[in-house]
Amino acid sequence: MHFDDNVKKLWEEIKELKQERNAVILAHYYQKPEVQEVADLVGDSLELARRAAETDADVIVFCGVHFMAESAAILSPDKTVILPVEEAGCAMADMVTAELLQDKKKELPNAVVVTYVNSSAAVKAESDICCTSANVVKIIKSIPEDKDILFVPDRNLGAYAARKTNRKIELWAGHCPVHHELTVEDVTKAREMHPQAKLLVHPECPPEIIELADYVSSTSGLLRYARESSVEEFIIGTEEGILHQLAKENPGKHFYILHKEKLICPDMKYITLPKLKESLEKMEPQVTVPQDTREKALNCLQRMLDMK
Ligand code: 13P
Numbered sequence: 001m002h003f004d005d006n007v008k009k010l011w012e013e014i015k016e017l018k019q020e021r022n023a024v025i026l027a028h029y030y031q032k033p034e035v036q037e038v039a040d041l042v043g044d045s046l047e048l049a050r051r052a053a054e055t056d057a058d059v060i061v062f063c064g065v066h067f068m069a070e071s072a073a074i075l076s077p078d079k080t081v082i083l084p085v086e087e088a089g090c091a092m093a094d095m096v097t098a099e100l101l102q103d104k105k106k107e108l109p110n111a112v113v114v115t116y117v118n119s120s121a122a123v124k125a126e127s128d129i130c131c132t133s134a135n136v137v138k139i140i141k142s143i144p145e146d147k148d149i150l151f152v153p154d155r156n157l158g159a160y161a162a163r164k165t166n167r168k169i170e171l172w173a174g175h176c177p178v179h180h181e182l183t184v185e186d187v188t189k190a191r192e193m194h195p196q197a198k199l200l201v202h203p204e205c206p207p208e209i210i211e212l213a214d215y216v217s218s219t220s221g222l223l224r225y226a227r228e229s230s231v232e233e234f235i236i237g238t239e240e241g242i243l244h245q246l247a248k249e250n251p252g253k254h255f256y257i258l259h260k261e262k263l264i265c266p267d268m269k270y271i272t273l274p275k276l277k278e279s280l281e282k283m284e285p286q287v288t289v290p291q292d293t294r295e296k297a298l299n300c301l302q303r304m305l306d307m308k
């Protein structure tokens with residue numbers, strides 16, 4: 001991919017500011033290519049959470065969405081955590097609140113609450129263990145057979161984990177509006193256009209799409225599959241930002257997005273290089289979590305991170 005001189009100048013300025021602040025820049029695979037390129041680590045939710053917990057930088061600049069920056073603040077309370085654009089949220093995370101979860105827990109007193117990392121700190125504080133799409137199957141398998149399971153908030157990911165583990169799971173009625181809009185017709189059309197291509201999808205997709213896929217995984221899992229596969233063409237059923245790393249890691253292979261308009265997460269696209277630079281200059285917007293919420297949410301996140 002070609003980047004113009006203006007982008008290169010901004011990279012230099014951001015790198016200088018980063019050194020002055022002793023900051024680390026973490027970016028999710030769904031970020032804009034020019035933002036991914038200036039980051040110290042580009043990763044999936046699990047990799048980014050691990051790095052946020054381990055970094056020795058003073059400042060963590062999170063190029064992603066609010067719950068990711070919040071997780072960094074929970075894991076590294078002594079660091080300054082910056083989310084360059086305050087409004088960058090997650091529509092799925094907003095589909096559950098701590099109050100609604102408290103009510104549901106009363107209905108299911110024997111249930112272990114497994115909460116997707118795409119959730120607020122307040123919701124994590126009400127949960128037993130966290131998961132990402134990279135470790136959901138492992139986390140569900142770790143729960144004793146005599147326990148009920150409530151999975152929050154992504155019903156598609158929860159249903160996928162239930163099928164993979166053969167466990168009965170109570171599902172919260174949340175979903176990712178980006179992945180959930182995909183239809184069987186979208187798959188049919190894409191396969192007609194690219195009959196040789198393998199279909200790789202994220203487990204946030206609805207079950208009927210997962211059923212049709214050749215491979216289902218988190219963003220890092222999809223990248224690994226594309227790298228290791230001898231196939232040369234792939235239809236990608238996740239947010240389009242991932243195409244940048246796919247193309248970068250696989251020169252000569254071809255990647256087609258399953259649906260051009262649907263697979264864009266507007267929140268993931270809020271962060272631009274000028275916004276990133278400005279946030280390092282001003283050292284804001286900062287993300288913090290109240291102490292009592294932080295302690296409870298940390299238990300939920302730490303149980304996940306302790307599972308190797
Ligand atoms: P992963 O990178 O963990 O697969 O997460 C996908 C996602 O939707 C993040 O918002």
Ligand code: SF4
Binds near residue numbers: 089092177266267
């Ligand atoms: Fe949330 Fe979906 Fe956007 Fe990920 S892609 S941040 S789950 S709305």
